[in-house]
Amino acid sequence: MNYWTGIDCGSWATKAVIIDDDAQLLGSAVVRSGADLSGASARAFASALTVATRARSEISAVWATGFGRGSVGFADGSRTELDCHGRGAAHYVSGALVVLDIGGQDAKVIRLDDGGRRLAHRMNRKCAAGTGSFLDEIALRLGVEPQALDGLARAATEELELSSFCTVFAGTELLTLIRAGKRPSDLASAAYRSLINRVASMDVFPGRVVATGGVIAYHPTLVRMLSEKLGSEIVVPPHPQEMGAFGAALAARDGAAAVGPEATHVRT
């Protein structure tokens, strides 16, 4: 049996997974990326090895993805997160699908054909709207941890709207609502609605939707609301936050073609 590693070096968190030839996930780890992306990648890799009870020497290849993929010096190859999220999602869900990845700094929509090949992708513009950063900002204004938003939103009773996608303007709107005595739970749910409206306008979502990324992992109520908005069932694969790293491990296993200069040092 061979073992493969994928490392997703994202703007907020770095994720590592170890899989075997059958794509069984043997271990994974998530660490904060911070300013030292190379160090974060090494730590995530080491933790994932520990969880998987494997030694470094047993790993046949490491592939990197995410915005810091170029900083993973020990990687044997890389693919973009567009590829890896699509690849990971297609492993769990067959047929044509749309992958919606909501990460800390960006959101992506990836359309795949029924053979799992990428047809098109869209990334949000250079701003926090529709990303985890938007929720972080809202949580800060409500004085709670971002993870606490979900519990709040679940208890919402009033449907409030934050009309703006812009993080700064939405923050001001939030203050107005707080002054009007609105409940934090309804405000958390309004923030979810704003994020959903933003990502829903990035593309059309025909057929099956698979949602991945850190925001999806920590905000199940948002996923439920998103499903209602799109009018379709949303599949959340196991380990949605690690889906990019999982896809990178699959790329390593499958010997995908790297397209950049790193194509020259692919071992597989």
Added chain:
Amino acid sequence: MTALTSTAALRETMGGHFHALGDAAVHKSAPIAWCTSVGPTELLRALGFEVFFPENHAAMLGAARTSQRYMPVVHAQGYSPDICSYLTSDIGAYLTGETPLEAYGLSGVPQADVLVFNTNQCRDVRDWFEWYGRRWNVPVIGVRSPRALEHVTTDDVDGVTKQIEGLIPVLEAVAGARLDHRRLSDVVRASRECSDLWEACLRTAAHRPAPLTFFDGTVHMGPAVVLRGTESANAYYRILRAELEARVGAGTAAIPGEAYRLYWDGMPIWGRLRALSTLFEEFRTAVAASTYCNSWIFPALDPAEPLRSMARAALELFIVRSEQPKERYIEEMVARYDVDGIVFHDCRTCPNNSNTRYGMPRRLADRLGIPTLVLDGDVNDLRCFSDEQARTNIEGFVEQLADARPAATRRVTA
């Protein structure tokens, strides 16, 4: 990127243009007209004006990235960050008292005796020129063009021809000379030759591997923009064409190991030209053709009918057309240059030259069966551009091409 040796002649040609402008500004040896990129340049040259192109100047500021310092100066004067960043870069540089033309011995931009616009591309050029007109108290005249044309009708051409004719008395008064129609015809003939030569240069990229890319084109199109109608532009393009034809003969690639070919629609991102060029090269991808470089091809120019053909040339341009003729045009280019995909630049401050906002990329992808990519950016304002996001977008796009054409992938990794 295999460098073109013609670049030395290019520098000399462009230097000649700027030095002539400097002479005219200092010694008053010729009147100076500022003109929009599409003209009516030929009329100005026939009247003996030295012609300055602020869009070319603004592109230089963008490429030098000094525009980042200049734009805020103009935003502070009430000009929105959402309007043309060429305008705000150029006026900001003027207010700051700086210009890259210092390298050619000019102490500033050459002051205009008259500014002549054509709104066939956008309204911004008029607002831009009027700012200087107020500042210097000189006439600002021009053509107020119809836009978004499905067909260029005889009425459209008649109307613009009349407007160009209407400019003549003002220009004659400023130049202190009468228009010599034979000379105008000669300038139009030279301009048409420039257009044909430039087109021949660009068309060499239809060969595999392409001997030049869009990124080379944005630099080498300089004489077609600022010296159209002069022999020096034509002399330069003969040199360039010979080099490109030699490359085609020898199979010399602009991108060694060319594996994929793309078409670029929209403005260049001047401040990231080199970075993007290097990035595409990393991915063995030749951006073989573009709407932008093609915009200085004017097949309508006809020395037998100078003014009327100038009007038609300005109206037939891509930027003046509606979505359907634009789509037909891109479709033709995709076939001519045999490209694998199209990159659309959504230029934040230039809606006029962004063909991403009314669904075109998706319509073309569906109709032509090739992928399209939308890159967010700007012609000069780098605050609207993210290096990381662009890299992921482009790399992801090439991955998609590689997965769709595994044979080509093998060529990549060989």
